[in-house]
Amino acid sequence: MFVVLTVCLVLGHTGRSSNGSGPCVFRGWVPSGKGALLPEPARGPEISAEPAMSLGQDAARDRPPGRRHLLASELQRAGLRTPKLLGNVMLAPHCVCPAMPSPTPDPQTPSSEPQSGSTPSGDPAPPPGLSAAESQRLLSAAAHTRQVLLSVVEDQRAAVEALRQSEERFRNLVERSPDWIWEVDADARFTYASPRVRQLLGFSPEEIVGRTPFEFMPSEWGERARKWAARMSATHEPFAGIEAHYLHRDGRLVIVESSGSPSFGADGQWTGYRGIFRDITQRIAAEKALRLRGAALEAAANAIVITDRSGRIEWANPAFTTLSGWAVEEAVGRTPGEILRSGKQDADFFQRMWGTILAGRVWRGEIVNRRKDGSLRTEQMTITPLRDAGGAIAHFIAIKQDITEQKAFEAQSRQGQRMEVIGTLAGGIAHDLNNILAPVLMVTGVLREKLRDQEDQALLEMMEREAQRGASIIKQLLTFGRGAEGQRAIVQPRHILKDVVLMLQETLPREIDVRHQLPAKLWPILADATQLHQVVLNLCVNARDAMPHGGELNVVAENVHIAEGDALLPANAAPGSYVRVEVRDTGSGIDPQIRHRIFDPFFTTKPIGKGTGLGLSTVLAIMQQHGGFITVDSEPGQGAAFKAHFPAAPEESVPLPAPPPPAPAAARGNELIMVVDDEQNVRDVTRAVLERYGYRVVTAVNGQDAIVQFISRRTEVRLVLTDLMMPVMNGLALIKWLRELAPDIPVVAMTGLEDPGPAEELGRFGVAGTMAKPFTAVVLLETVARRLGLPVPPA
Numbered sequence: 001m002f003v004v005l006t007v008c009l010v011l012g013h014t015g016r017s018s019n020g021s022g023p024c025v026f027r028g029w030v031p032s033g034k035g036a037l038l039p040e041p042a043r044g045p046e047i048s049a050e051p052a053m054s055l056g057q058d059a060a061r062d063r064p065p066g067r068r069h070l071l072a073s074e075l076q077r078a079g080l081r082t083p084k085l086l087g088n089v090m091l092a093p094h095c096v097c098p099a100m101p102s103p104t105p106d107p108q109t110p111s112s113e114p115q116s117g118s119t120p121s122g123d124p125a126p127p128p129g130l131s132a133a134e135s136q137r138l139l140s141a142a143a144h145t146r147q148v149l150l151s152v153v154e155d156q157r158a159a160v161e162a163l164r165q166s167e168e169r170f171r172n173l174v175e176r177s178p179d180w181i182w183e184v185d186a187d188a189r190f191t192y193a194s195p196r197v198r199q200l201l202g203f204s205p206e207e208i209v210g211r212t213p214f215e216f217m218p219s220e221w222g223e224r225a226r227k228w229a230a231r232m233s234a235t236h237e238p239f240a241g242i243e244a245h246y247l248h249r250d251g252r253l254v255i256v257e258s259s260g261s262p263s264f265g266a267d268g269q270w271t272g273y274r275g276i277f278r279d280i281t282q283r284i285a286a287e288k289a290l291r292l293r294g295a296a297l298e299a300a301a302n303a304i305v306i307t308d309r310s311g312r313i314e315w316a317n318p319a320f321t322t323l324s325g326w327a328v329e330e331a332v333g334r335t336p337g338e339i340l341r342s343g344k345q346d347a348d349f350f351q352r353m354w355g356t357i358l359a360g361r362v363w364r365g366e367i368v369n370r371r372k373d374g375s376l377r378t379e380q381m382t383i384t385p386l387r388d389a390g391g392a393i394a395h396f397i398a399i400k401q402d403i404t405e406q407k408a409f410e411a412q413s414r415q416g417q418r419m420e421v422i423g424t425l426a427g428g429i430a431h432d433l434n435n436i437l438a439p440v441l442m443v444t445g446v447l448r449e450k451l452r453d454q455e456d457q458a459l460l461e462m463m464e465r466e467a468q469r470g471a472s473i474i475k476q477l478l479t480f481g482r483g484a485e486g487q488r489a490i491v492q493p494r495h496i497l498k499d500v501v502l503m504l505q506e507t508l509p510r511e512i513d514v515r516h517q518l519p520a521k522l523w524p525i526l527a528d529a530t531q532l533h534q535v536v537l538n539l540c541v542n543a544r545d546a547m548p549h550g551g552e553l554n555v556v557a558e559n560v561h562i563a564e565g566d567a568l569l570p571a572n573a574a575p576g577s578y579v580r581v582e583v584r585d586t587g588s589g590i591d592p593q594i595r596h597r598i599f600d601p602f603f604t605t606k607p608i609g610k611g612t613g614l615g616l617s618t619v620l621a622i623m624q625q626h627g628g629f630i631t632v633d634s635e636p637g638q639g640a641a642f643k644a645h646f647p648a649a650p651e652e653s654v655p656l657p658a659p660p661p662p663a664p665a666a667a668r669g670n671e672l673i674m675v676v677d678d679e680q681n682v683r684d685v686t687r688a689v690l691e692r693y694g695y696r697v698v699t700a701v702n703g704q705d706a707i708v709q710f711i712s713r714r715t716e717v718r719l720v721l722t723d724l725m726m727p728v729m730n731g732l733a734l735i736k737w738l739r740e741l742a743p744d745i746p747v748v749a750m751t752g753l754e755d756p757g758p759a760e761e762l763g764r765f766g767v768a769g770t771m772a773k774p775f776t777a778v779v780l781l782e783t784v785a786r787r788l789g790l791p792v793p794p795a
Contacts, residue, residue, distance in 0.1 A: 180256075183263070183274040188212050188229050191272070200256070200279055202249030213244075218253070221245040236262040236270050243280070255281045303379075303400040306386075309393055311335045323379070323402050325372030336369075336398075342376055344368040357383050357396055366403070373593050378404045431725055433470065434752030435677075437774035439685035440467045445777030446689060464776070471774050490649050491529050493557060493579055494522045500536045501555055508540075511550025523559050523579050523648035531622045532646070538619050539583035539642045546587025546640065556582045559648065573629045577648040584641040590634040598632070619644070671788055672696045672713070676706040676722035676734065677750065682773075686721070689777045690784070703729025707737050714742055719787055724751045724770070735765050746787040750775075 130138075174181050180200050183192035193208035201208075201216060214222040214229075225244060232239065240259040248254050260275025297304055303320040307313050313331045321327055326339055337350075345367060356363040363383040368376055379400045386395040444464040448457060501516045508514060525532075536555065543553050557579060562568055564575040590598060599620045619642075623630045627647050634640035673695050677683045687697040698713065700706035703726060710717060720738060724731035735747055749762055752773040762770065771783055785791070 177276075178278075180277040180279075181275075182208075182277060183272065184213070185272040186233065186270065188214075188233075188272075192274075200248075200277065201246055201254060213246075216246050218245055218247060232273070238262065239275075244277075253281070254279060255284050301401075303398075303402075305331075305336065305398045305400070307335070307396045307398070309395065311337070311396070314395070320400075323371075323377065323400060324369065339372075340369040342368045342370040344376070353383070357385050358393065360385050360387075360393060373597075374591065375594055375597070376404075377402055378407050431752035434773035435679040435682055437467045437470050438679075438752075439681045439774075440464075441471075441774045442685045442689050442777045442780060446692065467774060488526055488528050490524050491527055491532070492522065492524050493527070493532060493581065493646065494518050494520065496529055496532050497536060497555060497557055497581065500533060500540065503537075504540055504553070504555075508544055508553070509550065512544060512547055513550075513552045514555070515552065516555040518555070518557050519559075521559075522557055523577060525579050525626075525646040526649045527626055527646060531626075535619050535622050535644055536581060536583065538616070539644070542616065542642075543583055543585035543587060543640070546585050546589075551586040551639075553586075554582070554584045556584065558582075560645070562645075568631065570629050570631075573645075574627075574647075578628065578645040579648050581644045581646065582641055583644075584639065586639040589636040589638050590632070590640055591636055595632070595634065670694055670696055671718040672698060672716045673784065674698050674700065674706060674710060674717050674720045674722075676700045676703065676720065676726070676731070678702055678723065678726040682723070682750075686780065689780055693781060695784070702726045703731065703734035703737070706734055707741075710738065710741065717745065719746045719748065719784060721748045721750065721784070724749055725753065732761065735762065735767060739765050748783055748787055 174194050175196075177194060177196060180196040181192075181194040182190055182197075185191050189212055190209050193205040195205060197208050198204055203216075208216075214226050217225055221244065228242075238259075238261040242258045244256050244258055246254045246256060256277040257280045258275060258277050260273045263271050263274050265271050297317050300317055300319055303323040304317045305313055305320055306315040312333055312335055316328045316331055318328075320331070324331075324340060331339060353363050353365070362385075363381075365381060367379050367381055369379055370376055380403045381398055381400045383396055383398045385393045386397055388394040441464060444460045444467070448460045451457065451460065497516070497518050501514060501518075504514045540553060540555070547553070559577065560580045561577050562573075562575055566575070569575060599616050620630060623644055623646075628645045630642060630644045632640060632642050673690055675683055675686050675690070675697055676699070677686070678701055683699045683701075687699060690697050698709060698717070700709055703722070705728075706720070706722065707729075710720070720734075722731045722734055731749055731751075735749070738745055738747060747765075747767050749767050749770045750773055751770050771779065
């Protein structure tokens with residue numbers, strides 16, 4: 001006899017349906033007609049749990065691990081087998097039923113079972129053939145199994161919820177990511193595009209899917225990317241940080257950075273790539289701007305230095321090295337004061353500067369710094385504080401400009417202005433001095449004819465020579481004062497050198513002993529006498545500055561012949577004969593580190609305001625213009641010797657010294673000559689010379705006086721001799737009036753100045769040349785005779 005035990009997990013009932021009649025029918029299972037239960041046709045994936053079947057919180061909390069395994073164990077312990085093993089136990093979602101063949105009931109046997117299917121006490125009646133203990137054991141096992149089954153159901157439900165939350169989380173990450181997340185197949189066609197593509201390129205994901213990346217790129221980038229994608233298709237390697245250019249729907253360029261990894265199917269076959277595109281357009285633009293700013297800083301002509309708050313250098317541009325002589329690597333980590341301080345600024349200067357920048361204000365000013373080679377440079381500097389994100393001063397940036405040359409130009413300009421004033425003053429002085437010397441020279445000529453004694457002649461010759469020397473000095477003063485340049489001519493350097501030596505002996509401090517060695521037979525040179533004078537004078541002044549406490553200055557000249565290949569001959573000089581002029585001192589000498597720079601314009605080691613740095617550069621320029629060269633020998637503490645080499649001129653080209661002027665010739669007539677000059681001595685001496693030789697003379701003190709007298713005697717006057725620089729009416733104005741009154745009257749102009757301007761204007765009024773004061777009686781008489789058309793006697 002088989003006993004059918006049905007343990008019902010639905011509503012906690014066993015053996016009966018929920019309405020208490022009929023066979024036990026479980027949800028999801030139906031009777032097979034053979035005493036077994038078969039699965040009910042599927043109604044959907046959902047699993048419902050009745051309230052009476054739900055587990056309490058304690059049961060849920062006490063669920064042991066491995067519930068499915070525990071379920072199988074419990075079923076086996078209860079003598080049941082799982083459906084997976086095709087046993088007689090059929091598991092519905094809500095019940096466990098061991099199915100056994102039902103015995104045929106015996107109608108003869110009265111049923112002692114209550115109709116209700118329960119014992120009088122109300123407890124379920126044990127199935128026939130089972131003891132109460134066995135029945136209780138099975139019911140306990142069934143209750144425990146029900147708990148395990150419900151735990152499995154809740155685990156499934158939790159897994160489904162976790163999967164849903166995971167999918168939602170990752171969907172949010174993908175859809176809200178600032179990067180465009182994409183997936184392409186093996187043909188490089190997009191199979192997925194996140195919504196970010198709309199902001200990145202202006203296309204919707206639907207417009208992207210099915211198309212290749214190359215379709216959204218500029219043509220040149222598309223071809224490049226296609227070739228790169230072909231290589232990646234062969235290697236299946238991941239990639240990162242690849243830059244690519246795309247075109248936005250509106251046509252603007254979008255630069256992205258791409259990273260991706262290969263994707264594979266369940267069978268291990270490569271299916272494409274998935275990855276991200278990050279928009280780096282702004283970053284690229286910022287990097288480009290940063291590179292541009294960096295290049296600008298590197299290429300800036302001004303020196304730029306960045307320091308930390310304490311003043312230690314962290315960065316400097318190449319212009320800093322050019323300005324200071326210090327390499328950036330040498331300067332980093334050190335303060336400017338450690339490497340540049342010159343000692344020209346006191347502590348108060350730096351205290352004020354630091355007080356300004358530490359207060360957050362910009363400092364501007366000039367500072368004298370010392371280069372690595374020891375030379376001093378004047379810099380115009382601006383220091384700006386830089387603040388960090390919190391507003392605290394973290395760095396300083398200094399921008400420095402070398403204004404040494406500018407300061408020298410300013411000094412030169414001031415010096416030029418002073419020289420212009422001196423030139424104007426010199427013009428007035430020269431006029432007066434020449435007026436003083438003019439009577440002296442004219443009188444000596446007259447006295448030479450009267451005084452025939454040899455000693456008297458010697459005295460007159462000395463007087464005339466000194467007057468001529470005075471006139472030469474005045475001429476030189478005008479040349480230097482006005483910056484005029486003379487013409488090159490064959491000159492004897494000995495005479496110029498002697499003049500320079502005499503000037504130095506009179507003007508240099510007594511502590512400096514000026515000596516000279518000037519041979520009588522120096523070769524002549526083709527030179528501008530003024531520039532030769534300037535060369536020697538500049539070298540001597542430089543030597544004076546090198547001996548602040550006195551010393552010895554030597555000016556030595558000699559003839560030298562320099563052959564081809566001689567070590568003394570520079571590369572750009574020709575071999576041959578030279579006159580060497582050496583200026584040697586016993587001063588401090590020249591530092592070897594700066595010797596190569598001493599001829600550079602504006603280079604000077606003298607204190608600010610003590611020199612312009614143009615002296616030696618001017619010397620070098622003059623020497624090069626004359627086809628010569630200059631060398632220097634010096635050792636620190638042992639003085640210096642500058643040797644200027646002037647190319648010698650052929651001996652026969654030197655003009656012979658002019659003989660003393662002959663005595664004035666005899667009188668040639670009695671023409672009336674008008675002499676116009678504001679200096680009475682000049683008028684009187686000129687009148688005496690002319691009258692001595694037969695001329696009649698009428699004098700006037702200025703142009704206005706001359707016009708009055710000329711009008712009264714216009715038919716008698718044959719020649720007008722007038723000074724140009726006079727009060728009331730000058731000589732030029734007088735000549736203009738004379739050309740109106742008597743266009744053909746001869747006029748001779750006298751001047752104590754050498755100004756080509758009036759000479760050009762005089763030519764337009766028929767005045768051929770001028771007579772420069774001071775002049776001799778011979779020059780006066782010869783000039784008057786020529787203008788009157790009289791024969792000039794031979795000298």
